[in-house]
Amino acid sequence: MSAPSKSVFLLGPGLIGRNVIDLLLAEGYSVTALVRRESAAAELQNDGVETVLGTLADSEIITKQTIACDIVLHVATADDLPSVQAVLKGVKRRAQDGQQTIYIHTSGTGLFGDAAKGQYEADRVYSDDKPQDIDALPDTAPHRAIDLAIVRARQELGHGAKVAIMIPPLIYGIQHEYRRLSIQLPTLTRFALKHGYAGQVGRGASVWSTIHVLDLARGYIALLRWLEQTPAGEVMENPYFFCESGHDIAWKEPVAVIGQALHAAGRIKDPSPRTIPEQDYKDLFGEFTPLVVGSNCRSRATRLRQLGWQPREKGVLESLQDDEIPLLLQETGEFNGYTGVAAS
Structure with a gap:
């Protein structure tokens, strides 16, 4: 060959x-x-x-x-x-x-996000x-x-x-040299900084896989x-x-971390998560908000693992607290929702 x-x-x-x-x-x-x-x-x-x-x-x-x-x-x-x-x-x-x-x-x-709107956890795993x-x-x-x-x-x-x-x-984490951020969890954090509370779609019960x-x-x-x-x-x-870590999370879990971290930093008064009213979806992902941060989306990377690949980085909640939120707290300027293109 x-x-x-x-x-x-x-x-x-x-x-x-x-x-x-x-x-x-x-x-x-x-x-x-x-x-x-x-x-x-x-x-x-x-x-x-x-x-x-x-x-x-x-x-x-x-x-x-x-x-x-x-x-x-x-x-x-x-x-x-x-x-x-x-x-x-x-x-x-x-x-x-x-x-x-x-x-x-x-x-x-x-691709296979459902219409749960944060209200329930689905059993289907692709x-x-x-x-x-x-x-x-x-x-x-x-x-x-x-x-x-x-x-x-x-x-x-x-x-x-x-x-x-x-x-x-759901992609998370940073490479410290480049300090680039992902999309979904940073957007929820920016929303919390703007509106003064950690918000979730519905009950935050829906589940995504992470990497x-x-x-x-x-x-x-x-x-x-x-x-x-x-x-x-x-x-x-x-x-x-x-390509996933093997650690699925309900949306309410990172939202709770956001609330606690921003409260500890003195940026919001109450760490308790709250349901986001639909009229404020414009400050998240617009009409796609229920899909992007409120659906069930669970997957298993069976084929990559068969090739010998294994995840080895820190988990999503630890990364959010230790790496992403400190960078987000340094941001200045007005935030009006996510409008770019993405690979997630």
Whole structure:
């Protein structure tokens, strides 16, 4: 077997992607990253990363860089179809030229979030060794339209590419050098700082699986190694990989930590969690608030564990208290809800 290619094109060098880049560089990969700002490009270049200025809307740039690299990792967002289509266009062009591509896309377990609205815990737990359960999800499920474009392209490409979809749950934690924050729990914390109480959707009873960002980054590397070593026919059998810590939490648990920490810091008067009125969802995730921080979303990373991957970072509640909240307490400026794109 020939040595695997070491050229990688990465979209999204943010919370997840920056940590993945460090691991790729440590293993001798040559990395090119799509970046929006010259300041971010300079930081990456100092670490030996090639950069291309552009956004997810720059389809021609994305396709061109995909054609130039044997490995593509899309870790910017689970919900940008044009950028995925641009990657797939490049992958198909490479296949036509007899060049095989490894493509790892990032989705999220919001795929199977329910309508619990924080009122109850559901028993359903999805496992990535049962792809039929994921394929049975409705086409209208969150992230599913993008995932389906990839699944259908896999079928068209056949053995011409090795394509996989990483599906993380609630991402938490920081890498202390970069001090980047995740989305869901920091947004709940910013909401509490703005409104003066720790808020939850409904009773906060619904449950999500969790993953520390550094364990997730290692999951991408474990998946990449498997793709490099595995025949395309075997890769075709199942595109889905979950990545979770084994520790599921009800939403009321981190909300309680937020309340206690902000009260101890003198930033709110009462640490007790309260139900958030729907009119204030605009300061969270708008109409998607019940799904993003109030649904049940439970998964098991059976396949990564079979590859030898294991989570090893601190748990979500300890990380929230020790790492994220201290950074959030330093923030200034007005907060009006989360409006960006994400991979969770």
